[in-house]
Amino acid sequence: MNGEAKAGGQEVKMMKLDDLLQRNVYDVDEEPHIVVDYSKCDKCPTKPCVYLCPAGCYTLVGGRILFSYEGCVECGTCRVICPMDAITWNFPKSGRGIYFRFT
Amino acid sequence: MPGGSTPQKFDVIVVGAGPAGSAAAYLLAKKGFKVLVIERGRGAGSKELYGGRVYAAPLREVWPELDKEAPIHRWVRKERISVVNGETVATIEYTASKPVSFTAYLPELAGWMAKKAEEAGALLVDEVRVDEIIVENGKIVGVRSGDDRVYADVVIDAEGANRLLLEKLGMVERASPENLAVGVKEVIKIGGKNIEERFGLEPGEGLAWVLVGVTSGAPGGGFIYTFKDTVSLGVVVHLRGAIKAIESGAFTDHVYKLVEGLRIHPYFRKLWADGDIVEYGAHLTIEGGLSFMPKKLVAPGFVIIGDAAGLLLNTGYTIRGVDFAVYSGKLAAEAVEEAFNKGGPTEENLKVYEEKLRDSFVYKELVKHRGIEKVMKDPDFFTKYPAMLTLTLGKLFEGEYEEPTILEALLSSAREAGVPLLSSLLKLLWVVRRL
Numbered sequence: 001m002n003g004e005a006k007a008g009g010q011e012v013k014m015m016k017l018d019d020l021l022q023r024n025v026y027d028v029d030e031e032p033h034i035v036v037d038y039s040k041c042d043k044c045p046t047k048p049c050v051y052l053c054p055a056g057c058y059t060l061v062g063g064r065i066l067f068s069y070e071g072c073v074e075c076g077t078c079r080v081i082c083p084m085d086a087i088t089w090n091f092p093k094s095g096r097g098i099y100f101r102f103t
Numbered sequence: 104m105p106g107g108s109t110p111q112k113f114d115v116i117v118v119g120a121g122p123a124g125s126a127a128a129y130l131l132a133k134k135g136f137k138v139l140v141i142e143r144g145r146g147a148g149s150k151e152l153y154g155g156r157v158y159a160a161p162l163r164e165v166w167p168e169l170d171k172e173a174p175i176h177r178w179v180r181k182e183r184i185s186v187v188n189g190e191t192v193a194t195i196e197y198t199a200s201k202p203v204s205f206t207a208y209l210p211e212l213a214g215w216m217a218k219k220a221e222e223a224g225a226l227l228v229d230e231v232r233v234d235e236i237i238v239e240n241g242k243i244v245g246v247r248s249g250d251d252r253v254y255a256d257v258v259i260d261a262e263g264a265n266r267l268l269l270e271k272l273g274m275v276e277r278a279s280p281e282n283l284a285v286g287v288k289e290v291i292k293i294g295g296k297n298i299e300e301r302f303g304l305e306p307g308e309g310l311a312w313v314l315v316g317v318t319s320g321a322p323g324g325g326f327i328y329t330f331k332d333t334v335s336l337g338v339v340v341h342l343r344g345a346i347k348a349i350e351s352g353a354f355t356d357h358v359y360k361l362v363e364g365l366r367i368h369p370y371f372r373k374l375w376a377d378g379d380i381v382e383y384g385a386h387l388t389i390e391g392g393l394s395f396m397p398k399k400l401v402a403p404g405f406v407i408i409g410d411a412a413g414l415l416l417n418t419g420y421t422i423r424g425v426d427f428a429v430y431s432g433k434l435a436a437e438a439v440e441e442a443f444n445k446g447g448p449t450e451e452n453l454k455v456y457e458e459k460l461r462d463s464f465v466y467k468e469l470v471k472h473r474g475i476e477k478v479m480k481d482p483d484f485f486t487k488y489p490a491m492l493t494l495t496l497g498k499l500f501e502g503e504y505e506e507p508t509i510l511e512a513l514l515s516s517a518r519e520a521g522v523p524l525l526s527s528l529l530k531l532l533w534v535v536r537r538l
Contacts, residue, residue, distance in 0.1 A: 012372040017359050020289065020383040027145070048346050052358050054287045054385035074150060075385040076265040077285045080278045081342055090267065093249075095145035095230030100210050102290040102333060102382045103152035 017056045021071040029096035032069040033089075034078070040086035041065035048081045073098050113139045115439060116246055116255040117225075118233050118268065120147035122209075122425045123409025124261030125216035126165050126432030127439075132223035134440055139253060140217065140225050141246065143232040147217030148210035152386040154286065154422055155328030155335045156311050157212065158204045161426040161464075165433050166219060174211040176330040177309025178202035181302070184420055187316035187325075188493035192370045206309045206328050209425070216429075236260070236268050236405070243405040257404050257439050257448045261432070264387040264410040274407070275397045280342035282395040284323060284417075284479075287362050287385040288337025293378035295332045301374050302329055313420050316489035317365055320353040321345040322479045324419060325365055327374075334375050336365050339417070341390055341479050348482070359383075388424070389415040391476035392469045400460065401453040406435045414465055418472050427465045434459040474534045483527070491520040 034057075041047065047065060049058035055071040058078065074097055079089035091097070115131050117124045120142035132138045144150040156179060163169050179202050185194040221227050235247040236258055245254035262268050264283065269275045295306070302310045314325030322344035328335045338361045348354035365371055389395045389410060396413035400406065408414070409428035416423045438456035442448045460466050478484050494516035498507050507515070517524050 012367050012376055014363060014367060015380065017357065020359065020380060023380050023382055024384065046346070046350055048349050051349055051354060051356070052285065052340075052342070052345055054285060054358055056357060056359070073152075073384045073386075075285055076278070076387050077342065077385070079265070080283055080387070081280050081346060083346075091143050091232050091265075093143075093232050095143070095149075097150075098384065099145060099149045100152050100382065100384055101149075102208050102330070103210060103288065103335070103384050103386075 018071075021055060024071075024073070025099040025101065026070070027096050027099065028070050029092045029094075033092040033097065034067070034069050034072065035088040036065065036067040037086045037088075038065060038067075040084040044084045044086070046083065048083070049078045052081055053078050111254065113137050113226075113253065113255040114443075115139070115257045115259060116141065116253060117259045117261055118236075118246060119143075119261035119263060119409070119411075120217045120220075120227060120229070121151060121213055121261055121263060121409060121428065122216055123411075123414075123428035123432040124259065125213065125220045126429040127259050127261065127408060127436045128220040128225040128432075129216070129223050130165065130433060130436035131439060132220055132225035134436075135224075136439075138220070138225040139255065140220060140227045141231050141233055141248070141253075142217070142227065142229040144229060146214060146229055147227065148213035151209035151213045152286070152288070152384045153209050153388075153424060154288070154326045154337065154339075155206045155330065156204050156422070157207055158423055158426040160203065161430040165429055166216075173215050174207055176206045176208070177304075177307060179204045179206060179311045180308040181304065181310040183310065183312040185312065185314050186489040186492050187314055187368070187370075188490050190369055191493040191497060193493050193496050202308075204311070206311075206330050208330065212425070233262075233268060236272055238272070242403040255404075257406065257442075257453075259435055259439070260405065260407045260411050261409045261428075262411050264389055266411050269397060269407065269411060274399065274402070280346055282389060282391045284339050284341045284388050284390045285345075285358070285385055286337055286339045286388050287358055288326075288335050288383070289362055289366065289380050290330075290333050290335050290382040291366075291375040291378040292333045292381050293375050297378075298329050298332065298334065304329065314365070315419075315485065316493075318361055318485055319348065319356070320482060320486045321348040322482060322485050324485075325361075326422075327371075333381065334378070336371075336375070337362055338365065339388060344479065344482065344485075388417065388422075389413055390417060390479045391473070392416060393473060394476065400457050401438075401450055403450045403453075404448050406439065406453055406456055408432050408435045414469070416468050416472055418475055419478065423468070430463060430465050431460060434463060474536070478534055481530075483522070483530075487520045487522045488527070488531075491516045491522050494519055
């Protein structure tokens with residue numbers, strides 16, 4: 001999916017989400033601050049987290065949700081939208097996680 | 104004035120060193136209160152993310168030295184509003200005679216506000232996540248982090264839009280997608296000279312740009328702000344609307360693709376061509392502040408301010424959060440001082456905060472603009488109406504031989520966009536009267 005769009009000879013590139021997240025500064029905790037109960041995800045018909053988690057922490061692998069917390073930007077969207085109450089959500093402890101600079 | 108504090112006990116604990124928390128802490132510390140500010144991030148500001156613009160006047164009431172000292176990037180002289188429909192774009196531009204708002208990186212600005220509070224005598228402890236507000240005998244007496252407990256006569260909750268603590272206390276319902284939106288943004292570095300050339304700005308001047316029609320049919324919008332040498336671009340998507348759009352199949356891609364769509368859009372991409380993306384992030388924001396507001400903003404020994412209190416206004420063309428937050432912090436500081444003078448921070452004595460807030464521009468603005476809640480629940484405002492406007496302009500300006508009258512163009516565009524004219528006109532009138 002890594003294409004390029006030309007504008008008057010100038011380049012604006014398409015980016016993978018992972019490459020965007022690479023631009024951020026994190027101090028990732030060893031322990032996840034979010035815990036997902038996959039047994040509830042299996043029963044979820046819409047899985048809005050796959051579309052709406054801005055950091056793409058929720059992906060579909062073989063039709064099942066796979067969660068990874070490392071790129072989390074701590075927005076809280078998944079906690080609010082989960083229709084199955086499958087997410088135990090907290091902020092990272094001890095100053096860990098995302099470190100915003102220009103936002 | 105309070106008195107008789109032991110080393111472990113504070114007069115006031117503020118949870119969260121954002122704009123609201125730091126304003127309250129600064130004013131209370133200046134009055135001689137013993138204030139502890141607890142921040143979960145590494146340094147104040149490191150968890151802050153917003154669109155990019157702050158209205159200055161309410162902040163000057165707290166920090167008259169704001170214009171001279173604060174890390175201000177650009178004073179906003181130009182406002183643009185664009186309706187986007189595919190590749191077509193209709194734009195209104197307004198150049199203000201005198202700027203009333205500025206752009207800033209919120210991590211920097213919140214860092215400055217927290218430093219002000221520290222200089223005034225507040226103690227800031229960072230890298231500490233508050234896990235619970237401690238209640239004893241029906242009164243709030245302190246906070247707990249892990250096994251550590253700290254006590255105070257008053258706890259000020261400035262925890263932000265994710266109200267884990269208030270939910271645990273039972274003072275608010277579980278967070279709902281009805282009154283929350285997610286803002287997702289990129290920051291692209293292109294250099295100050297490029298910003299001024301590409302956006303038509305004088306040195307030091309800034310631009311704020313609001314976009315409609317960039318959210319794949321979900322209620323929301325887009326934004327562009329200029330900073331010293333970067334541009335921020337992003338989208339805000341109403342969460343309930345997005346869930347509905349996913350269910351109806353209108354929303355088929357990841358939310359970051361909406362920001363990417365804006366970044367590579369043929370009309371907009373020239374503005375940040377050859378730039379470097381230096382950051383990507385997201386944050387929840389409140390839609391319809393009054394419905395997000397807790398029923399009570401005070402309890403015995405407890406005051407709620409900022410986003411946690413639902414004090415953010417998004418009218419669609421302006422977004423006011425930081426100034427509302429700071430102002431609520433100021434009102435809370437005044438209320439706490441008055442409560443101490445009246446004998447202590449009982450609920451009765453702290454209620455003056457609610458009264459002050461209700462009499463302030465913050466609450467009045469939220470009431471005045473409550474029509475926006477109806478807009479956010481109606482996808483027509485984000486799909487059909489933008490389409491109708493750009494189709495109409497297209498018919499007026501893209502006729503190679505013949506050009507329709509304005510009425511002909513409007514009527515045929517309404518038909519093409521699927522807009523029933525009369526009922527839509529009534530709806531628009533209803534909303535416009537309440538914006």
